[in-house]
Amino acid sequence: MEHFIKLSKDFSIAPGSRYPDEGDHSGEEFRKNLLVPAFKKCLETSEVLTVDLDGTLGYGTSFLEEVFGGLARDFGIQSVLTSITIISNEEEYLKEDIIEYIKNANG
Amino acid sequence: MDKILAAIFGLVLFGFGFIGKHFIDSYNVISFSDTINWEVNPFGFLSLLVTVLLAIYVTRTLSKKNEKEKIESELLINYLLQFKEDLLNRFQYISSQDNIQQTKINSDCKILRKRLHSILELAVDNNYIGQDDQIINNLKEKIREIWEILTDTPQKPNGKTSKGVTDGMAILRTDRLNKVETSIIDIEKLIFNFIIKLKK
Numbered sequence: 001m002e003h004f005i006k007l008s009k010d011f012s013i014a015p016g017s018r019y020p021d022e023g024d025h026s027g028e029e030f031r032k033n034l035l036v037p038a039f040k041k042c043l044e045t046s047e048v049l050t051v052d053l054d055g056t057l058g059y060g061t062s063f064l065e066e067v068f069g070g071l072a073r074d075f076g077i078q079s080v081l082t083s084i085t086i087i088s089n090e091e092e093y094l095k096e097d098i099i100e101y102i103k104n105a106n107g
Numbered sequence: 108m109d110k111i112l113a114a115i116f117g118l119v120l121f122g123f124g125f126i127g128k129h130f131i132d133s134y135n136v137i138s139f140s141d142t143i144n145w146e147v148n149p150f151g152f153l154s155l156l157v158t159v160l161l162a163i164y165v166t167r168t169l170s171k172k173n174e175k176e177k178i179e180s181e182l183l184i185n186y187l188l189q190f191k192e193d194l195l196n197r198f199q200y201i202s203s204q205d206n207i208q209q210t211k212i213n214s215d216c217k218i219l220r221k222r223l224h225s226i227l228e229l230a231v232d233n234n235y236i237g238q239d240d241q242i243i244n245n246l247k248e249k250i251r252e253i254w255e256i257l258t259d260t261p262q263k264p265n266g267k268t269s270k271g272v273t274d275g276m277a278i279l280r281t282d283r284l285n286k287v288e289t290s291i292i293d294i295e296k297l298i299f300n301f302i303i304k305l306k307k
Contacts, residue, residue: 014210016210017260018260018262059217060258062261063213091220091224093224097251
């Protein structure tokens with residue numbers, strides 16, 4: 001079974017800020033409700049989780065940091081770096097930003 | 108119209124030459140032969156051939172290449188100026204609002220960042236600037252800086268949330284706007300230097 005999340009389809013085309021009390025479609029909401037369950041499944045089966053970021057109106061720094069930095073704080077930097085693939089054809093540079101958030105995540 | 112003028116000018120010049128030849132023949136010891144020697148010197152012929160081919164190469168190939176490069180660099184300059192205008196307009200709108208939807212800021216930042224990256228990619232792909240040129244890196248860094256200033260909210264310190272964004276509406280403090288303005292000034296300087304580089 002393929003582990004794939006398309007953010008614009010599975011979550012929202014208008015991602016919000018970091019926390020739910022900052023508005024709708026927050027990074028924390030995405031991480032807790034969608035990313036973590038899918039990531040756990042991938043860890044169990046030793047498969048890679050693909051997250052497709054294309055098709056949204058745009059991301060804020062805090063959303064991406066909360067999603068990927070938060071995941072690295074929960075599961076460890078190395079584990080996230082090896083088990084997640086990012087698709088971002090619209091904004092290629094986001095991949096580098098995300099890797100940076102993961103590497104700089106402090107628990 | 109230009110062609111007709113050129114033809115008239117050519118005829119007048121020929122006329123002057125013709126009259127000049129007769130004038131020189133009449134009043135000077137130097138005289139021109141009325142017959143043409145058709146002997147062909149192979150080296151002279153080769154030299155003539157090379158001259159003709161060079162003339163064709165210069166007028167067609169080189170001038171076409173120069174024209175193409177000129178058009179490309181002019182296009183790039185226009186893109187850069189349009190980007191600068193877009194950046195200023197969007198920031199003017201953002202800074203004029205007391206609070207603004209976070210998704211609107213995200214969207215504006217996406218468009219601006221994407222646009223700048225595309226222009227820089229075009230410049231690199233067409234060899235107008237090197238991939239590792241400082242201008243490229245600085246421009247990318249500055250636009251990223253703006254994105255971070257406008258869309259970052261801190262992690263919860265001791266469980267308290269940042270109130271930079273409430274109910275999806277971002278409240279932009281003066282210090283944040285000031286930082287963005289400073290970055291925009293830096294971008295303007297970088298774009299100026301980039302255009303100078305393209306013009307050289």
